[in-house]
Amino acid sequence: MRDFAVNRTSGLLVLPLVCVLALFLVVPICLILVVSFWDYNEWNFFPAFIFDNYAYIFTSPVTWATYLRTLQYTVITWVFCTAIGFTVAYFLAFHVRSQTWQIALFLLCTIPFWNSNIIRMISWIPFLGRNGIANSVLLDAGLIDVPLEWLLFSDFAVILAFVHLYTLFMVVPVFNTMMRIDRSLIEAARDAGASGWQTLVHFVLPLSKPGLMIGSIFIVTLVMGDFITVRFMSGGQSASVGRVIANEIALLQYPAAAANAVILLATVLLIVSVMLRYVDIRKEL
């Protein structure tokens, strides 16, 4: 009887959250799913039950090319964000001894994020351009004879912007997990004769896994769903799944966009569920 009461209380407590999630997450996704089977013309979309939208996605070579490109962006961005993010977090957590300095430096990392995402991205354009600062400096230094064309409007530019925009999403969770590593473990490792490298690989890295995984989920979902960075930094020349969806929405092809969104959602969920198999995040939080 008492158990039932507890259950009812917790049920009631969780109810608002359930309602909010149902209304703003589950219902919209269901609607997207429904609309993805609808038909459309130039100015309207209307109920139907057709598989054309999906058929086109799966048969078009562009879909495969786009997904491949998007995944490629994701993997490369993830590698750089993880390497940089882990290093920065490690430095903050283990090399900076005073807590005041840790907090100060951590805040320093977040300062660029007080500005808009778009502004931070667009600032790269004049910097990397044919007559931009980067090229002028290299030319003046005599390192190159002709301006480097691949600096801007290229995959390089896209990934550079991604790494710049998203590294902090790796730094924060990794720093957080590292701070909770029991320092006596490190001392024990040292006492047992482990070198610095061995301590890093056998203790710090495994113990930081939850943070790394949370950061990775952030980066994967952010990059997979991006449409604006790819458009600006590639000069509109590269496609990503997000851009395809954005284009379809702009052209009033809502059902096609919905179908694409469903496939993207499924893909991302799949990737995230695979990632979660390696680390039980809930246990670590």
Next chain:
Amino acid sequence: MTDNKKNDLKTPAGGITRRSLLKGSAAVAGAAVGSGAITGFPMIWAQNIKNVTLRQFGTGVSNLNEVAAKVKEDLGFTLEMTALDSDTVTQRAATQPKSFDIADIEYWICKKVWGAGNLQAMDTSKIKNYDKIVGTFKSGKLTPESVIAQGTAPHSVGFVEGPNGKTFADSETGWMTLIPTIYNADTLGIRPDLIGRPISSWTELLNPEFKGKASILDISSIGIMDAAMVCEAMGEVQYGDKGNMTKEEVDKTMAIFTEAKKAGQFRAFWKSFDESVNLMASGEVVIQSMWSPAITAVRSKGIPCVYQPLKEGYRSWGGGLGLSANLSGLELDAAYEYINWYLDGWVGGFLMRQGYYSAVPETSKNFMSDDEWGFWFEGKAAEGDITNPFGDVMEKAGSVRDGGSFYDRMGAVACWNAVMDENKYMVRKWNEFIAA
């Protein structure tokens, strides 16, 4: 019955809306007239109209705050303007009929969204300057000898059979879909200082000489037309109608452009006006699809930029004002009043001094100096510095407009921006090109 239905659409359940209030006051005014208390009905009307607010949206080219301010001054009512890009404009006109009273849209957008039934046709007998509107928008012919260009020529979607007509009429019917307001002839923009030789054909866009320095706009319905101009000029594709391609023609066009893209011909694609200006001004691009005011914007930075007339002709576009199907009564009267005012010359002069053309050039002339008229319309050399309506110097004394006079430019239109029957297919192919 239909009237009831319309009213239902306009009034949210249980709320007193601005419109119902307006209607109420109109009724009171009517009653006042009826009772003979006040004799001058127009005066009442003039009082009432001050409370009207018309919401207009459209592309940035003609949605200028100066126009709204002048409307307030001359007509007394409020005009709220929203400037959006072409895709969003289309989207709104098609899906959010209650969000606007006046749609400032292009003719190809009109073709696309008219079927959605959110716009109502206009009675041309209420348009004072109707007879003076340029032939391009009525018979399709600029001069009696003109050949009608390909694409969605404005006159072909300019008329419907009656006030509720859903299909476009072949000739003038007295019911106009859009009242033409602004139009121009587009071509390629170039950086003469970086190219250093004459450019005379659309083929130059794909000339390997400009590898990595060319750009095209990424708005499918306009971009495909520029692409078609290039392919036709190259002699690679022959089109029945560039504005209404067959699937095969779309495939061929996109194949040529995809190949060029893979070979690195393009530096970037642009979607908004500002992007095109930045690409050109920074020297990232030396030849690209461009719009007339973008050229001016580059030049005003002191950077040479030419709107190059090409031997194959121009790709032209035109826009006009459409009335929301929701408009009625006093607000509809105000809208007609506004449209008549629009064609009366002040706006025309304002737009022509930025390099566009007005649908009724002769009224605009009254609002331009002789030198301005000579430069912008007649293609004569400027006698003094030519300034835009904002006071910035656009051209130095002695310069001549790229492409020459109105008749030289608008007479050499090869095709109009268009929506094709194979639109869905074309859009998919265009997206594939962008993703390639």
